[in-house]
Amino acid sequence: QISEAEVALFSVPSYACQRRTTRDNHNSNLTDALSLLAENAELNNEDGRGVAFRRAAALMKALPTQVISMSQLRGLPCLGEHSLRVIKDVLENGVSSEVESTKQSKRYKALKILTGIFGVGAKTADRWIREGIYNLEQLRDSGQTLNRAQKSGLEHYDDLNEPVTKAEADAIGEIVQKAVDSVLTGSQVALTGGFRRGKLTGHDVDFLITHPEEGKEVGLMPKVVAWLESQGFLLYQKTTRNSYLESKDGPARPASNMDRFERCFSIFKLTKGKEQESTQPEEQNDLKTKDVLRPHMQVDTDQQLCELSKNYQMEAASHKIWRAVRVDLVVSPISQFAFAVLGWTGSKLFERELRRWAGHEKNMSLSSHALFDNTQNKYLRATSEEEIFAYLGLEYIPPSERNA
Ligand code: CTP
Ligand code: MN
Ligand code: MN
Ligand code: MN
Known part of the structure; x- marks a missing residue:
């Protein structure tokens, strides 16, 4: 006691x-x-x-x-x-x-399973449950019309519900950096979301892309996506163009919490083991590749080739050589970069609280694009997260301490 x-x-x-x-x-x-x-x-x-x-x-x-x-x-x-x-x-x-x-309830279990499909939200899941659909099997049997995102989500269900590791996030970061370097020299890539907060796993990987010269970033996303697509890195992508209206003396007032950057919701095809490649000695890799390739090269007849191909497909299915990973890409002009980094680092509750603090305590409007002071009726420019916290009268909280 x-x-x-x-x-x-x-x-x-x-x-x-x-x-x-x-x-x-x-x-x-x-x-x-x-x-x-x-x-x-x-x-x-x-x-x-x-x-x-x-x-x-x-x-x-x-x-x-x-x-x-x-x-x-x-x-x-x-x-x-x-x-x-x-x-x-x-x-x-x-x-x-x-x-x-x-946890035991039939409805909660069904909502979890169905919203576990990429592209399926609470409203769609609710509609399906009212039609008697509680799991993936019933969904497949029902003949429901699925959109492109949901079809991809269902196809890669297991992969997308398996947590992404930091090593996988880094491997994807390297691919994104390569894509960006190939289409516009000088572009910068920043890891945001949970991994920037030091989380060890995540449900996706979030990146913010910018260029130090204002305006150069316009139209960058379609080029990055085209490069990734041409290299076979994308299983799915949906790109949304920038809908943020610039007025004469600065960005428009943030109208909603939803930002309007050029963005891409995607599913990457990540080769397994790639994230460990650099830690393995070169010779070992060479040996393994030769061992695997040698029998494949001695093919004399079509029948042998067919057998080999069948074996290969079975082999690939049993221990798949790649996995699907959700990746969010966002492009921001450098003038809004600090706000975009702050807005995309999270956590979701931390962001919501920052905006509530700004509005209720400081009479300011904060978005991932800008900070507007309603009292002074002007935008407050910032080039770093530290400056934004200072404008808001808050002690600076580093990303690793934003895990609210
Ligand atoms: N975000 C956003 N607009 C969206 C989606 C996300 O501004 N349409 C922001 C969220 O507010 C959050 C950040 O992007 O700050 C990352 O979101 P998300 O990837 O969903 O969450 P994480 O914190 O990265 O967690 P997880 O590891 O589960 O991905
Ligand atoms: Mn994330
Ligand atoms: Mn995300
Ligand atoms: Mn402690």
């Missing part, structure tokens, strides 16, 4: 962008529970509830030690009645009954 006096009280600021949240989490039992309920709310299009659980989870993630008693939480922000009930349940019983019943 621990007396209240022995239990330290936490003091935590209420906006996630005022806090340093590393990957090191002392309350994963609580954050897992709250995150699952947030995810379930989002899957059911209950955005308000989703954000409330995300904020509660982020607050627990930021605590410096493990919570053992409800009394430690007194006075903390971001914890609503519902989140407190969930936390209490976990602290007292080891699990939350609401989380357990959600």
Whole structure:
């Protein structure tokens, strides 16, 4: 039994962008529970509830030690009645009954499986469930019309649901850099998203591309995509052109949270083992290649060739030599680069909180393009993330501490 006096009280600021949240989490039992309920709310299009659980989870993630008693939480922000009930349940019983019943529910399971298909969101999944479709087999049998993204998503389902490693992200980074160098000298590629925050795995890899000379980046994406396509690196891509309107004296006011950069949602074909290639000695690689190639070269008849090809296909299917990886590419002009890097580094909640802070506390509008001061009625220019935090009156938080 621990007396209240022995239990330290936490003091935590209420906006996630005022806090340093590393990957090191002392309350994963609580954050897992709250995150699952947030995810379930989002899957059911209950955005308000989703954000409330995300904020509660982020607050627990930021605590410096493990919570053992409800009394430690007194006075903390971001914890609503519902989140407190969930936390209490976990602290007292080891699990939350609401989380357990959600996990078991037929609807939650189906929503997870169906939205696990690239190109399928909560609305589509809900419609399919109402038509009696709960899994991939039923979806295939139903004869539903799938769009191009969903067809690709279904085809590469297992690969795309397997976490991407940092080594794979780096291998793709090298390919993207090569693509960019080939189409426009001097272009720069920056790794953003979760990997920039130091995460060890991700659901995709995010890159931001720019050029030090303003305007040179215009039309860059289609060229990069064409190069990648010509080299056989793309299994799927959808490019959206820049829809950001420049006014005479600067970029237009950010109208929504959605940015309007030239972007490409893609699926890369990544050769397996490529990320380890550089760590292997050259000779060893040579030997392996020769050993594999030699029998293939002694082909005398068509029948032998056919056999060989069949064997090769079976071999390739049993231990596939490549995998599909989701990659997001975004092109930004250099004048907006700092805002774009900040906006694409995440986490999603950290970004949402930055914008809420800007609006509610500073009367400013922040987007991935610009920062507008509504009081002074002018844009605040920045060439670094540090400057943007300073304009916002926030202590600078490095990427590795934005894991809210
Ligand atoms: N983002 C965005 N507009 C989108 C999609 C994403 O601005 N249409 C931003 C998000 O706000 C986030 C960043 O891009 O800051 C990365 O998003 P995402 O890849 O979804 O998440 P990660 O944090 O990288 O996590 P994961 O490892 O799961 O990919
Ligand atoms: Mn710690
Ligand atoms: Mn990502
Ligand atoms: Mn992404």
